[in-house]
Amino acid sequence: MYIAILGYGTVGSGIARVLEMNSECISQRAGEKIEVKYILDLREFPGDPLEKKVVHDINIILDDPQIQVVCETMGGNEPAYTYSKEALKRGKSVCTSNKELVANHGAELIALAKEHYCHYLFEASVGGGIPIIRPLNDALTAEKIVEITGILNGTTNYILTHMQTDGAAFEDVLKSAQEKGYAERNPEADVEGYDACRKIAILSSMAAGKTVDFRQIYTEGITKIGQIDFEYARKLGKTIKLLATSREEKDGYFAMVAPFLVGEENPLASVNGVFNAILVEGNTLGECMFYGKGAGKLPTASAVVSDVVECARYPRGSGKVFWKEGSVKVSSIDEASGRSLIRVKSEDEKQAKELFEIKEILRLDTHPEEFGFVTEKMKERDVKEKLDKLSGVLGRIRIKS
């Protein structure tokens, strides 16, 4: 089976590497040998073993009837969107690592693939090398998915883990993560939670069977988290994680991305460094968790190749991806309820006590100028209303129940 790779960057070149390294076992599982015939990229790659396969015109790939699968690892919306549509229309399956495109146009591309008896597969778009898309589609088929909560971004998890273990400030850990290549020079998409937001949108859409629009998901990053938050966390026997979570509600879905205090009993609490994990709660299964590397050249490439193997096994498509066009109602965050840790200036203790029912005041020896407390379980709307009235609010972190 001949394939083409669109974009010869980190993931694209990883695909060629995985196909070469594991050629024998991949052929066995696919039932045939998988060979890269073209690589589409604007650049040339002199000296690369595959340099002769590099082309600059997508039509060479689209017009070649030998090409059955296109691996799209370009990232971004365009031209990936147009190229993917054109490939699918000609019955060529598309396997992608492009979470942006999947979050934006997943349902449409899945429908197009079905119409043309081929596949649109995106295992690599969430959780890098962690098998999560295929298990949701093929393994948890007897389950009603109640909740999905994940640590879906390795950069922020690396930063939070090192803030906790090294006692360093956010900016310093970010800088060292950038030096080590764990964070981008422009880290906004990671640290502001945008990356995790797109990924939870994809997972939620699969659970819901219709699109959960990522633009409607409340998203808060980790830039406001400081060492002092970790001091309170330790007092509470918890750690801080950036969680992306979604839960089915009566008339729609509730979803959000935000830093949470996570108790040690939660398996997500011990997911450290660049690792990712997705905790899925099913109504009969209870909790199960998928853990592994959320990014990286070879793990992500391995996920794309596993999609290619599926295309080889089912050359006429499978129609098994239950994510249809149309969108699901995303409930307002106002209605979500839970407990929070609130930090307040010491001078405003009296006012805080008037507004909130406070069972215990948390004080840090290192910071006499402030205190913290944990709220009752209450709606976001009510927390917000009370915090607006309270003058000395220094911070707030939600607590994962």
Added chain:
Amino acid sequence: MYIAILGYGTVGSGIARVLEMNSECISQRAGEKIEVKYILDLREFPGDPLEKKVVHDINIILDDPQIQVVCETMGGNEPAYTYSKEALKRGKSVCTSNKELVANHGAELIALAKEHYCHYLFEASVGGGIPIIRPLNDALTAEKIVEITGILNGTTNYILTHMQTDGAAFEDVLKSAQEKGYAERNPEADVEGYDACRKIAILSSMAAGKTVDFRQIYTEGITKIGQIDFEYARKLGKTIKLLATSREEKDGYFAMVAPFLVGEENPLASVNGVFNAILVEGNTLGECMFYGKGAGKLPTASAVVSDVVECARYPRGSGKVFWKEGSVKVSSIDEASGRSLIRVKSEDEKQAKELFEIKEILRLDTHPEEFGFVTEKMKERDVKEKLDKLSGVLGRIRIKS
């Protein structure tokens, strides 16, 4: 699609329950409604909503051409083996939770299913509700599996977790586990590691593509583990887990079940209570882990039903399970190498130092009559040889690298 359930015990009745609870989403994913037509059991179930479906003769099921899938939840080798073979010979798929039968005759039954264009599926046989068989078959298809290590038995993990957290003795925790229904009245299969042994044999066979004979897997249970071992573990920043592990070697497979000291950096260290987890190391993916409930009525039933859904989706079989007849060489444990914690009587310190290269002596304030030390990385054969010469050996636990 009509199915029959063989054995109306915990898992068998769970299947009926899951099909009823999640009827709508299961039908959607299967593409048709799945209905229980017969239940085979020796007993009657007066008052049970399905009592009229109970039959006592397997031939009623085998002779009914409407039955496409048989769920075998009888456990044990016979009559499950004979019934499964007969069903497969008539083109009826078999979905089982019976690890005993799968470990013994998996390859043969898979081949028989292929021959008759139907399925022999066993997601529920390992890790209860944790999707692991299907991910190994369908998701990790681009990977060369290097190692599989799991906590595959909930009873022993519950006991070890409570020994650690409550400081109680093995016998006391076992007794309370029996009272709570987490351990059988005859706990031998669990506490001696036999259950975990069959499960790692199944997983290893799938990774190897041929049968790894469970009889050849070195198996050691947890009955010798005491509080004093946990005291040493704490000193080393580790915990104790019963691990089932297998690794591909040059000319075969190396596999064993034994208690191990596990460091906090290993994700298996934080798998507590009745939960199970399987850590899979792939050559390009690195480590990924699957975590969840390893047993229980509904989680195990959910796994069987997910197999039934696969039968509905691919009614002519898929031939995708790569576990062929023939067996893989299981290497002798003598050749395995690693570090161990050794406990020795204080009076034999001099002799221990002559035999082993000891970097640090570990002493517990509570037990002046003994000491411990960690060996270098050395072969099992050599450890054994030296321990045979050392008179005051009180215990030994391997350390997971």
